[in-house]
Amino acid sequence: MQVGVLIPQGWKHEYDGWTAAPAWTRTLELARQAEALGFESEWVFDHFHTTPDTTDEITFESFTTLAALAMSTSRVRLGHMVICAGFRNPALVAKLASTLDVASAGRFEIGIGGGWKEDEWLAYGYGFPPTRERLGGLRDALEIITRMLAPGRATYEGRHASVSGAVNVPKGIQSPRPPIIVGGNGRDVTWRLAARFADELNLVFQSPGQVAEARPVIEARCEEIGRDPRTLRLSVYARDEEMREPGAARVDLVRRYADAGLDRLVAFPTRWSPTQEAQARFADDCAAAGIALG
Numbered sequence: 001m002q003v004g005v006l007i008p009q010g011w012k013h014e015y016d017g018w019t020a021a022p023a024w025t026r027t028l029e030l031a032r033q034a035e036a037l038g039f040e041s042e043w044v045f046d047h048f049h050t051t052p053d054t055t056d057e058i059t060f061e062s063f064t065t066l067a068a069l070a071m072s073t074s075r076v077r078l079g080h081m082v083i084c085a086g087f088r089n090p091a092l093v094a095k096l097a098s099t100l101d102v103a104s105a106g107r108f109e110i111g112i113g114g115g116w117k118e119d120e121w122l123a124y125g126y127g128f129p130p131t132r133e134r135l136g137g138l139r140d141a142l143e144i145i146t147r148m149l150a151p152g153r154a155t156y157e158g159r160h161a162s163v164s165g166a167v168n169v170p171k172g173i174q175s176p177r178p179p180i181i182v183g184g185n186g187r188d189v190t191w192r193l194a195a196r197f198a199d200e201l202n203l204v205f206q207s208p209g210q211v212a213e214a215r216p217v218i219e220a221r222c223e224e225i226g227r228d229p230r231t232l233r234l235s236v237y238a239r240d241e242e243m244r245e246p247g248a249a250r251v252d253l254v255r256r257y258a259d260a261g262l263d264r265l266v267a268f269p270t271r272w273s274p275t276q277e278a279q280a281r282f283a284d285d286c287a288a289a290g291i292a293l294g
Helices: 020-037 062-072 090-103 118-123 131-149 190-197 208-224 248-259 276-288
Strands: 002-006 041-044 077-080 108-113 154-157 162-166 180-183 200-204 233-237 264-267
Touching: 002 276, 020 041, 020 062, 020 276, 041 062, 041 264, 062 077, 062 090, 090 108, 090 131, 108 131, 131 154, 131 162, 131 180, 131 190, 180 190, 190 200, 190 208, 200 208, 208 233, 208 248, 248 264, 248 276
Parallel strands: 002 041, 002 264, 041 077, 077 108, 108 180, 180 200, 200 233, 233 264
Antiparallel strands: 154 162
């Protein structure tokens, strides 16, 4: 099992009371340290202001942050946990992703989902469509992104978005394209979209037991379209509270995730304390759980 970490942006109040410049410096310091500690990947949220309470505090924008991380690191994989499909034209997302893949020397992964945080949608003028429409937008986004990353020009006419002879050059460095991760726990729609379009399905806040219960359903979603379930990687963004305290309980939880057969575990050990000490302790606990970082 590979282990990745979220890098602080301020979205979960980790920078409350800070000013922007030292917070940005700390973000880059923790990104460089995470790579040095041997974590496989680094992730950022795609949100605009803090959660669960909306405060006038720092939240660094995700694509800009990832561009900076690409320049500050050399080995770790980089991506969103996850892009909100409704916040940007999907053709633009494909263009941004392709350029980030070049800038990172082929380390970018496209994590994307339907979006959920109503207050942000309304505050930034997106409205807040019903779940069915947001998932329809995600479907169109995945159609467009995969076509934009494929050879040639992209054409697609969807209900929520379309492209017509769109040129996307460069298409990134990775072959055949940067990996696509669909994030979400929706068994009926989201998991079917992952089976159809994605290289990885990311579950949110699911326990090792819930992962075991979900696996047969995920496999069935692949088999419905004739896909080998073994070709769809499975990851979990672990619940922050359960990854907060270092020690035996956290070691045991990481070990149980590995035993559940996950391909990747993502955690946010610096949410509660954006310090190198907190991140290093999480690396120690991963090692104690038998995970070979680096």
